[in-house]
Amino acid sequence: MIKGTVLYGHPKDADAFEKYYVETHQPLVSKTSGIVKAEYTKFLPNPDGSTSAYYRMAELYFESPADMQQALSSPEGQAMAADLANFATGGATIIFGTVE
Numbered sequence: 001m002i003k004g005t006v007l008y009g010h011p012k013d014a015d016a017f018e019k020y021y022v023e024t025h026q027p028l029v030s031k032t033s034g035i036v037k038a039e040y041t042k043f044l045p046n047p048d049g050s051t052s053a054y055y056r057m058a059e060l061y062f063e064s065p066a067d068m069q070q071a072l073s074s075p076e077g078q079a080m081a082a083d084l085a086n087f088a089t090g091g092a093t094i095i096f097g098t099v100e
Contacts, residue, residue: 001099002068008056009090020087028080034071037061
């Protein structure tokens with residue numbers, strides 16, 4: 001299984017980020033065939049009360065590297081990727097790996 005992880009930096013406006021993320025971006029993820037599971041995390045402050053390094057994380061799971069390539073190169077996958085610029089004002093780091 002392959003996992004794509006998106007780490008979102010802290011946005012300029014958290015309320016605007018949340019509204020857009022839930023109402024617009026997550027539905028784009030749901031429309032992308034080939035994603036077998038999606039998990040979304042909103043980070044809490046660190047145990048010492050300081051701000052976490054990242055604001056949110058999305059984890060997208062694919063059955064194989066070929067399925068991941070097909071999903072991300074599809075029109076829906078391209079729309080999902082292009083949409084990041086519309087709301088990720090704190091930046092986004094995207095990494096991929098094999099789930100063991």
